[in-house]
Amino acid sequence: MQHLIGLAGWSGAGKTTLLERVIPVLVAKGLSVSTLKHAHHAFDIDKPGKDSYRHRQAGASQVMVASGKRWALMEELTDAKEPELPELLGHMRAVDLIIVEGYKRHGHTKIEVHRQANGKPWIHPEDPLVRAIASDVPPPEGCALPWAHLDDAQGVAGLMLAHALPWTQEAL
Template sequence: MRLIGLAGWSGAGKTTLMTRLIPELAGRGVSVSTLKHAHHAFDIDRPGKDSYEHRSAGARQVLVASANRWALMTELRGAPEPPLSALLRKLDPVDLVIVEGFKRDAHPKLEVHRAANGKPWLHPDDPFIAAIAADVAPPAGRLPHAHLDDIAAIAGLILAHAQPLESFLAHG
């Protein structure tokens, strides 16, 4: 398993890029899993559903399963948010894990930058950013980069700069 992240400010296009990258990588024979950091208030369940009622009643974990998928929800109930390394250990083996969010963690990343956001570049202050996908040329040109619309080139950057998961877990 190899690991890379997509890092960028909100509105830069990380999720859109992810949805375009996954089919490109799959078409190259690469199996992909994703790990997305969400805001603290997210929920994948709805009031009135049995699984929601189980959690509301105090269950620490609720596993929902069907013939098509299964999902395990874990309530932290005041415990600290698990670090990225602990979450990565919960994934089944694949060729590549792409992390969206966790931009302050020490894993290899591709910066996603959109000029219209008006936000500063991340790579000058993050030594773990290995490449850039942007709608404008990055300053200084010290990192490999591709245009946000060049999905094939970005997939190439992802594959070139993803690192073995074990090396991150050894330090995380």
């Protein structure tokens, strides 16, 4: 059965850097891991001049690029609204753990990633779906959530495994 956990935090908190260190820990435990990252509105994985870019510019609504090592499907939304998280998860194949980076306002179980130097407020007081914290400082006094330091990849991996919830496409 696959499980889902989110990493939620303000920009610059270190979510991606943390994932770079935690994913190998999870894989070393024998888990298959996938990630779904929320990006800024204008992101593009394609490059001007590439054939796939030219196909999109010509009006193709979907362009798939494939090789012996990987494949990617790009879909132009044009006038459509941004897909919701459950719809995007429905495109992913079954793995042991899906980690969602971003989507801090969506309704899934999360670990808050907090960096004091950002000066941003904590998310957990306003979000009951935050189940644990990864931070460079201990949580505020009175916070009973478990936490691990941002530099403790093993500890954060443990938090993920302890708080990830079962997820299936049927649950969408």
